[in-house]
Amino acid sequence: MESQYLLSQNDLPTQWYNVIPDLPEPLPPTLHPKTLQPVGPDDLAPIFPMELILQEVSQDRYIDIPAEVRDILQLWRPTPLLRAVRLEKALGTPAKIFYKYEGTSPVGSHKPNTAVAQAYYNKQAGVKRLSTETGAGQWGSALAMACNFFDLQCKVYMVKVSYHQKPGRRSIIRIFGGEVTPSPSEETESGRSILAQDPDSPGSLGIAISEAVEVAMLNEDTKYSLGSVLNHVLLHQTVIGQETIKQMEIAGFEPDVVIGCVGGGSNFAGIALPYLQRNLRDGTKTRLVGVEPMACPTLTKGPYAFDYGDTAKMAPVVKMNTLGHDFVPAGIHAGGLRYHGVAPILALLHEHKLVESIAYYQIPVFEAAAQFARSEGIIPAPESAHAIRAAIDEALDAKEKQEERVILFELSGHGYLDLSSYDAYMAGDLEDYAYPEEKIRESLTHLPQVDF
Numbered sequence: 001m002e003s004q005y006l007l008s009q010n011d012l013p014t015q016w017y018n019v020i021p022d023l024p025e026p027l028p029p030t031l032h033p034k035t036l037q038p039v040g041p042d043d044l045a046p047i048f049p050m051e052l053i054l055q056e057v058s059q060d061r062y063i064d065i066p067a068e069v070r071d072i073l074q075l076w077r078p079t080p081l082l083r084a085v086r087l088e089k090a091l092g093t094p095a096k097i098f099y100k101y102e103g104t105s106p107v108g109s110h111k112p113n114t115a116v117a118q119a120y121y122n123k124q125a126g127v128k129r130l131s132t133e134t135g136a137g138q139w140g141s142a143l144a145m146a147c148n149f150f151d152l153q154c155k156v157y158m159v160k161v162s163y164h165q166k167p168g169r170r171s172i173i174r175i176f177g178g179e180v181t182p183s184p185s186e187e188t189e190s191g192r193s194i195l196a197q198d199p200d201s202p203g204s205l206g207i208a209i210s211e212a213v214e215v216a217m218l219n220e221d222t223k224y225s226l227g228s229v230l231n232h233v234l235l236h237q238t239v240i241g242q243e244t245i246k247q248m249e250i251a252g253f254e255p256d257v258v259i260g261c262v263g264g265g266s267n268f269a270g271i272a273l274p275y276l277q278r279n280l281r282d283g284t285k286t287r288l289v290g291v292e293p294m295a296c297p298t299l300t301k302g303p304y305a306f307d308y309g310d311t312a313k314m315a316p317v318v319k320m321n322t323l324g325h326d327f328v329p330a331g332i333h334a335g336g337l338r339y340h341g342v343a344p345i346l347a348l349l350h351e352h353k354l355v356e357s358i359a360y361y362q363i364p365v366f367e368a369a370a371q372f373a374r375s376e377g378i379i380p381a382p383e384s385a386h387a388i389r390a391a392i393d394e395a396l397d398a399k400e401k402q403e404e405r406v407i408l409f410e411l412s413g414h415g416y417l418d419l420s421s422y423d424a425y426m427a428g429d430l431e432d433y434a435y436p437e438e439k440i441r442e443s444l445t446h447l448p449q450v451d452f
């Protein structure tokens with residue numbers, strides 16, 4: 001039985017798919033964090049290059065991928081689609097399970113798909129340096145690699161606790177010539193003010209964002225880059241779904257359900273949006289399911305409301321599902337899924353019931369990861385393992401109902417730099433953090449009051 005569906009380099013998409021003109025209603029405005037009034041392109045110009053600001057609001061359904069960007073994407077794209085034949089057997093399910101594997105990129109996740117595009121547009125705009133934040137280091141290493149290809153400097157503020165826990169990714173950033181600083185740092189006003197209150201602060205994504213944005217605002221030659229959530233990031237990830245549609249055709253199966261893990265929502269949107277386009281245009285009924293950790297179930301449990309993108313209230317205010325900008329999720333091992341908000345595009349689609357969501361505790365997620373590794377030979381990233389849990393549960397449900405179901409999930413990255421998390425799982429040291437209802441209720445009382 002065939003288990004791999006490969007495309008040639010010629011099959012790399014030439015355009016990104018922009019879902020904005022196909023949304024069931026326009027996206028609510030993006031608001032300035034100080035005035036809470038809608039922002040225009042000029043408000044964003046100090047931190048993003050104009051091409052990306054224009055992509056953020058573009059009404060064009062297709063946007064050409066520049067040749068220079070495709071040349072680099074071709075180093076690892078198209079990525080493989082595989083059928084998890086051994087996993088199907090192990091589960092004894094009549095369902096067929098396919099997965100699109102993004103872990104074959106040089107840094108092991110889907111994140112370079114947008115990092116390369118963002119570095120390119122910044123280079124075109126004459127920018128010399130990009131600043132960003134990173135949690136576990138997946139985004140920082142992707143951007144450092146992309147900056148290296150376009151001869152840009154890269155400054156990464158890495159959440160201090162991860163900086164010490166994940167030395168591998170900080171080495172990768174440095175090998176590509178990037179500069180990585182544990183956050184909070186003494187280098188910025190935001191960092192210094194946190195350290196003055198708490199010299200031992202472990203840092204957070206919110207604090208690191210504030211430091212990176214501050215550096216971009218204060219330096220003419222520096223812009224800021226974000227690895228998820230924004231419309232243009234989701235746009236750049238749609239190469240994933242476009243390739244997958246072709247590969248599923250070669251495989252000769254139509255997915256009944258498409259599954260991806262959701263942090264900020266970019267990898268799930270990357271595979272799901274091209275399928276959503278078909279649902280809306282052709283009347284197909286492919287289910288689209290985003291999977292979250294129970295410790296941070298933004299789409300599953302958060303209200304759809306305007307909130308700040310970061311803890312320090314420096315990032316724009318957008319309407320999304322949120323758990324509150326000052327909510328700090330428990331230290332689960334899927335660091336990439338610990339964001340209080342979610343992409344506004346996904347939030348709107350979820351509101352209209354065009355995408356579904358589900359949340360899992362981390363121990364069953366690691367059980368699924370281990371079962372997948374033993375069947376398929378790939379050790380998944382803890383983030384990606386959330387999608388595997390949901391895919392296995394779909395397959396078991398199909399087994400119970402004796403249904404032929406075609407299940408497709410995205411494996412967003414490999415876990416070879418996350419082995420300490422697996423050690424903790426195997427030693428029985430993982431904890432299923434309960435859904436932090438009280439903390440979230442408290443945090444939700446701090447949402448900005450706006451009437452858009």
Ligand SMILES: *Cc1c(COP(=O)(O)O)cnc(C)c1O
Nearest residue numbers: 228263264265266267336383413
């Ligand atoms: C960053 C990351 C995620 C979560 O980010 P999204 O924007 O939701 O895709 C998921 N998986 C991996 C491997 C990651 O590195």
